[in-house]
Amino acid sequence: MEGVARHKVSGGKLVTVKVSYSEKIERIQILGDFFLHPESSLSLIEQALIGISASSTSEEIAQKIFDVVKSNSIEMIGVTPESIAQTVLMAVKR
Amino acid sequence: MKWRVLPLATHDAFYNMATDEAISDAIAEKKAPPTIRFYQWKPGAVSIGHFQSMNDEVNVGRCKSFGIDYVRRKTGGGAVYHAENGEITYSVIAPEDMFPKGIIESYKVICGWVVDxxxxxxxxxxxAPINDILVSGKKISGNAQTRRRGTLLQHGTILYDLNVERMFSILKITNEKISDKMIKSVEERVTSVLGHKKISEEKLYEALLNGFTKGKEFEFGKLSPEEIEKTNMLVKTVYKTQEWNFMR
Structure with missing residues (x-):
């Protein structure tokens, strides 16, 4: 199945998540007008979410993102691990 | 440290974006001084943020029929319509240790030059954090920053004249973007210099030049042959390519 969700982060930027999934997330793309340094690291976050259960909780997804952010010294502006996680959940229609 | 100022020049979208990257590389390699450049876009163009989808943000077919270029930036942020003679764009490229470590603090410093x-x-x-400059609550300038190899690059636009109809016909504005601020239309959230002062573009450029150079040691300069060569290379291998512009 495929899903798309768009979410305006309160006081932040716009995040769009496009996802292909069955039991697990098979493909994911995170888009938006946010800032993330270094820019090349967004693909690390996307990679980390591939293969996780499509029925993961928002907290579980946010933790997965946070781990990548921490281990790669990523700086996010206008978006947070939590807001991306919420958008992923919105895209995965359960 | 003495700044190099590259005076207002007009180029296409690909050359403009490639120039910023070539200068950034030269500064990272300690081959160029900190640089402030002013430029315009001919033909008019849309630039999208690093993490945006070209097809989601831009009506590409309409751009083609209007002869408007479209390019992906190295920096994040949103899609911007750069009308020919409708704005002045600047770039500030410098070693990042010349600015506060915090991204928002460094936006504040450089946006302060626009405000001046x-x-x-x-x-x-x-x-207006994160990256806007407002006049009476309406956006007159959008700005975007990245840091790479110890070098800060911030570029931004100062709207001189506003063609809302053209902007609307080229950019795909999402409801979410507008509804968050309870604002009904782009007209209500964007303004331009001409909407406040009937001055020439030359006068605006002079004022911005003063704002950006106030209290700084600087000299007018030009790109080095190496920077020009790198720019031309990046135009061909990155900024004009489908792979880059449609990668998301």
Whole structure:
């Protein structure tokens, strides 16, 4: 199945998540007008979410993102691990 | 440290974006001084943020029929319509240790130069975090920053004239973007210099030049042959390519 969700982060930027999934997330793309340094690291976050259960909780997804952010010294502006996680959940229609 | 100022010049979208990257590389390699450049876009163009989808943000077919270029930036942020003679764009490229470590703090410093420039022509503007400059609550300038190899690059536009109809016909504005601020239309959230002061573009450029160089040691300069070569290379291998512009 495929899903798309768009979410305006309160006081932040716009995040769009496009996802292909069955039991697990098979493909994911995170888009938006946010800032993330270094820019090349967004693909690390996307990679980390591939293969996780499509029925993961928002907290579980946010933790997965946070781990990548921490281990790669990523700086996010206008978006947070939590807001991306919420958008992923919105895209995965359960 | 003495700044190099590259005076207002007009190029296409691909050359403009490639120039910023070539200068950034030269500064990272300690082959160029910190640089402030001013430029315009011919033909008019849309630039999208690093993480945006070209097809989601831009009506590409309409751009083609209007002869408008479209390019992906190295920096994040949103899609911007750069009308020919409708704005002045600047870039500040410098070793990052010349600025506060915090991204928002460094936006505040450089956006302060824009605010100072606008004040010179009697327009009272304010920095509005994350990356906007507002006049009476409406956006007059959008800015975007990245840091790479110890070098800070911030570029931004100062709207001189506003063609809302053209902007709307080229950019795909999402409801979410507007509804968050309870604002009904782009007209209600965007303004331009001409909406406040009837001044020439030359006068605006002079004012911005003063705002950006106030209290700094600087000299007018030009790109080095190496920077020009790198720019031309990046135009061909990155900024004009489908792979880059449609990668998301």
């Amino acid at each position: 420039g606008l004040a010179e022509v009697g327009i009272g503007a304010q920095f």
